[in-house]
Amino acid sequence: MTTLDAIAEDFQMVDDETRLELLLDYARQLPPLPEVYHPLRDRGLYMVHECQSPVFLMIEVKEGAVRLHADVPEEAPTARSFTAILVKAFDGAAPQAVLDAPADILYRLGLTRLLGMQRTRGLSAIYQRIKNEVARQMEAA
């Protein structure tokens, strides 16, 4: 079972109230962005423009592993928690695991219903950005 599957299972087992608590826990767990990336973020590069809040995503494939660094403002806890879930699942993972990750992850986490369709667009964009970027770097390598 992949890390992402395990996280999705945690989310599936609980009710909405606990699911919100889980999300808040993840929002608190997003690792701080390493300082080396601050200049890029401050220049507005590597942003996910579909998100209403400034979401910075640095996606790299190095030595056979995916490296994921992100910065999401605290005023956007939903995007922050979803990003933290993906950092936990994908940082250090094999690129193929990211490419194989299920397309319907928001549904599997129970977020489509909890947040409503109108609010998951930015989250889908974060997920798709990671998958697309890993695919692009694998092809270029």
Next chain:
Amino acid sequence: MADYAHPEVLVSTQWVADRLDDTGTLRIVESNEDLLLYSTGHLPNAVQIDWVNELQDELVRDFIGQEHFATLCEQKGISNDTTVVFYGDKHNWWACYAFWVFKLYGHQKCLVMNGGRKKWIEEGRPLTTEVPAFPEASYTARPQNRSIRAFRDEVLAHMKAAGPLVDVRSPAEYRGELTHMPDYPQEGALRGGHIPGARNIPWSRAAHDDGTFKRRDELETLYLDEQHLDPDAETVAYCRIGERSSHTWFVLTYLLGFRHVRNYDGSWTEWGNLVSVPIERGAGT
């Protein structure tokens, strides 16, 4: 704030700070785009109303009905004569949206806290994660006040009559420049553009960076002098899903005293998908 047409509906953070404990007559309501934000900390004694899970009907694509609205108010400890102060994230978009829904059901005493969540936090005012519980209230909802809400057929007739339409989205959305990147989620509309004849006046032009509304003279310069809107003409505002246009509806109605402004909450998500209605692309009017 005294210069506004209806200054009584807009209150300052200090005004709210002085009344945090007036829970018998006043209810503070936080309405955010982000469902989790309230749980990370909110104004003391504030309750949350979520625009998706609490204001929208699950089965009908519409707002909750009259009875459901009454139940919602009762659960939040809001009775017919409670003063409700709305505030939230994103420059008070959802606060204005919730305010508009409360007005739709005829709630009398609705206020907006100028500057919203952002200003409150920047001023270093207190937040709490404690969720307050208030005794259940008794509420009688009125039928929807349709004079502040526009439906698609009415918008179509309004468009044909060359009535003033205000598109408050960003210029790129207005011009119809949708991003068509592969595998990316779309805007929720099949076509990009705007309602023919609509003026593009982005909502943000009515707000300062700190989330507060601009002064009345600044707003008059924008909407009257520059855009030639008429305070007596029936005016329709729209955006993508009706939240940013609630902000502009609030500005026109309460800060400038326009008499007949309607929010088209179906907005571009509906119009951009309608069969057999025209759209316009490009820089437009």
